[in-house]
Amino acid sequence: MIQTDILIIGAGPTGLFAVFEAGLLRLKCHLIDSLPQPGGQLTEIYPKKPIYDIPGYPDVLAGDLVDNLLKQIAPFKPEFTLGERAETIERDNDDQFVVTTNKGTVHRAPVVAIAGGLGSFEPRKPPISNIAEFEDKGVTYMVRNPEEFRGSKVVIAGGGDSALDWTIYLADVASEVTLVHRREGFRAALDSVEKVRELNRRGKVKLLTSSQVIGLSGNGKLSSVVVNHKKMGGTEIDADYFIPLFGLIPKLGPIGDWGLEIEDNAIKVDTFDYSTNVPGIYAIGDINTYPGKLKLILCGFHEATLMCQSAYKRIHPDKKVSFKYTTVTGIDGFKDE
Amino acid sequence: MVLKMSDTINMVAYDREGNEYKIEAPTDMNLNVMEVMKGSGMDVKATCGGMALCSTCHIYIISDHQPEGPGEDEEDMLDQAFDVEDNSRLGCQLKIDSSLDGLVVKLAPQGS
Numbered sequence: 001m002i003q004t005d006i007l008i009i010g011a012g013p014t015g016l017f018a019v020f021e022a023g024l025l026r027l028k029c030h031l032i033d034s035l036p037q038p039g040g041q042l043t044e045i046y047p048k049k050p051i052y053d054i055p056g057y058p059d060v061l062a063g064d065l066v067d068n069l070l071k072q073i074a075p076f077k078p079e080f081t082l083g084e085r086a087e088t089i090e091r092d093n094d095d096q097f098v099v100t101t102n103k104g105t106v107h108r109a110p111v112v113a114i115a116g117g118l119g120s121f122e123p124r125k126p127p128i129s130n131i132a133e134f135e136d137k138g139v140t141y142m143v144r145n146p147e148e149f150r151g152s153k154v155v156i157a158g159g160g161d162s163a164l165d166w167t168i169y170l171a172d173v174a175s176e177v178t179l180v181h182r183r184e185g186f187r188a189a190l191d192s193v194e195k196v197r198e199l200n201r202r203g204k205v206k207l208l209t210s211s212q213v214i215g216l217s218g219n220g221k222l223s224s225v226v227v228n229h230k231k232m233g234g235t236e237i238d239a240d241y242f243i244p245l246f247g248l249i250p251k252l253g254p255i256g257d258w259g260l261e262i263e264d265n266a267i268k269v270d271t272f273d274y275s276t277n278v279p280g281i282y283a284i285g286d287i288n289t290y291p292g293k294l295k296l297i298l299c300g301f302h303e304a305t306l307m308c309q310s311a312y313k314r315i316h317p318d319k320k321v322s323f324k325y326t327t328v329t330g331i332d333g334f335k336d337e
Numbered sequence: 338m339v340l341k342m343s344d345t346i347n348m349v350a351y352d353r354e355g356n357e358y359k360i361e362a363p364t365d366m367n368l369n370v371m372e373v374m375k376g377s378g379m380d381v382k383a384t385c386g387g388m389a390l391c392s393t394c395h396i397y398i399i400s401d402h403q404p405e406g407p408g409e410d411e412e413d414m415l416d417q418a419f420d421v422e423d424n425s426r427l428g429c430q431l432k433i434d435s436s437l438d439g440l441v442v443k444l445a446p447q448g449s
Binding site: 041045046049118124126127158159160181182183185186187212246247249250295 | 384385386388390391393412413415416417418419420421446447
């Protein structure tokens, strides 16, 4: 079990900066994020886009801001559980929270700060009416173990890097690979596009462009998909597996069932300290809501700062917080344990 | 004193259930179609806030309007949307100006 002072759910900019403010108060943090890397939306959606409203930076690339935050919080030795989604929360007999991820990793802390942004990123599922029936029975939204597809007929849909990368990889594994894409052009890296076209010329990959998968059928297990061509209409092709790769989309997910007051997909907080209706659980950044809320990184930083003051009082009810400027005290990082 | 009304356009948007929203939108506030649809209470997630990075404001243009585009970024992002047709656009990339007066759009299916 992982024990910490403040368990932060979400490793976006707000969650990362909370580590710094907690560190100044000698509180240790552990972060959980469903994405495989820290940075949240900044890293996942727009790493190369400039941000212009971070005080002191006339402009900064989202990816660079995340790198700087990681550097800024490094002295406080944050620890991460990445690629796992916080699933359940319980309060134990010592008034501590126990948070378990979808992969079974258990975390324990007296304070939980939800900095979950728009929620956890999950694969975008195509609007095919019976798709849920075939999930894990031929339909899969990510490739975990490519060997699973050995000797099978695989249909992949999408036009981005992951769709093309897996098409190339599975061309040598599956007995048949078909890539279905809605238009002629691809947004993926040029050399992978070229590779797929080459595999297509050599007959190793079937390429169906200006097409989309609109139907699935099978008896208990997927056996074919219906591909609709923009002009030529529908054709049915045999498929053991259908892998739609349409990127990730954030969803509030299990946090919505944690007994917190929710309004419009966001967690209601008290602006005094960004506490939720459950004492000990705070919500900061894009995931919270209050009168006048603005979803800005700079507001998330402010919220994280005030949250840490309140968290300190909860963790050390007998101590007084002595407020000091970093200019006076410098940064006194944590020693290795 | 008579306050000068800002210039506005009228547009109609249909949600995924076919409900009609009559929207009056000012042309001088640097708004886009996604923002005015969301502002009218329509279920537009607008996850990325209008950067053409998420495709949650995917709409079909039903009227004869043919706004400029889609650009490369928008095409790339439409790849992540579903049921993309020739009249598909991202609402966030359509700036509200006088050329869009009378625009009729429909929200595309969302997937889940």
